[in-house]
Every structure is written in C-alpha cells, then in structure tokens.
Amino acid sequence: MIxxxxxxPIIAEAAKMAxxxxxxxxxxxxFELLKDKNDPNAVAGAVGFSVRxxxxxxxxxxxxxxxxxxxxxxxxxxxxxxxxxxxxxAIFDTGSGYYMGLKAGAMLTQFEHRFIPFRFxxxxxxxx
Numbered sequence: 001m002i003x004x005x006x007x008x009p010i011i012a013e014a015a016k017m018a019x020x021x022x023x024x025x026x027x028x029x030x031f032e033l034l035k036d037k038n039d040p041n042a043v044a045g046a047v048g049f050s051v052r053x054x055x056x057x058x059x060x061x062x063x064x065x066x067x068x069x070x071x072x073x074x075x076x077x078x079x080x081x082x083x084x085x086x087x088x089x090a091i092f093d094t095g096s097g098y099y100m101g102l103k104a105g106a107m108l109t110q111f112e113h114r115f116i117p118f119r120f121x122x123x124x125x126x127x128x
Contacts, residue, residue: 025059027051033064033104043104071095 016024028048036044043064048057070093101108 025057028057030100033066033100034058034060035104041105066097066101068097068100071098 012024027050029051030046030048032047033043034045034047036042043061045058045060046064048059049055050057098108
C-alpha cells in the first residue's frame with residue numbers, strides 16, 4: 001500500500017525517468033503566464049524565479065497545466081465565539097491559480113476543487 005508520505009518520491013522518480021532530471025525545475029515560483037502571440041486564447045509559457053537562488057526563468061511550452069489548488073482563505077469562516085480562532089484552513093490554497101487563469105483570459109467555470117478538512121479532537125472546521 002502506498003501512503004501519502006511516500007507517494008511524492010515515487011511520482012518524482014517516475015517523472016525523472018520519463019522526461020529527464022535536467023527538465024525538472026523545483027522551488028520555482030511562477031508569477032505570470034505568457035500568451036501565445038499567434039493565438040490570443042492560448043498560453044505559450046510561464047515566467048518565474050527560484051526561491052532559493054538568484055535565478056529568473058522563462059519557460060516555453062506547447063501546453064500549460066495550472067495546478068495550484070483552490071482558494072480557502074478568501075472568505076472568513078462562519079464559526080463564532082471560541083470556534084472562530086480555532087478553525088483551520090489550508091494556508092497554501094491562496095487562489096493564485098484562479099488569478100493567473102483570469103489574467104490570462106480563462107473562463108473560470110465548473111470548479112472541481114473542494115476543500116474538505118479532516119476532523120480532529122477539540123478543533124472546529126467545516127464538514128461535508
């Protein structure tokens with residue numbers, strides 16, 4: 001059985017073998033999508049920088065997959081009183097993918113991302 005903590009290294013190893021380790025960029029913050037000059041409805045790449053080294057990257061691509069997660073921090077929870085400070089939302093779901101998609105001209109419909117936190121002792125969070 002594959003557990004969550006071992007899943008990422010397994011997938012990373014398969015990716016390295018499939019496309020080559022020299023084609024994998026880690027810890028690069030993408031902040032802008034580049035539009036195709038010949039097709040205004042297509043994205044042709046992305047621009048980003050390394051979060052560990054003073055490097056700037058410009059990526060060209062035939063296809064771009066925007067997989068940044070959802071947006072759990074846009075609205076306040078409905079919890080009140082003591083529960084208001086104990087509600088946990090994922091801090092990494094900032095909505096940056098929605099922003100980049102909108103800025104590049106995407107039509108944002110039929111969102112498939114839902115955030116369902118686990119339940120934990122003495123904690124409050126949305127369920128269902």
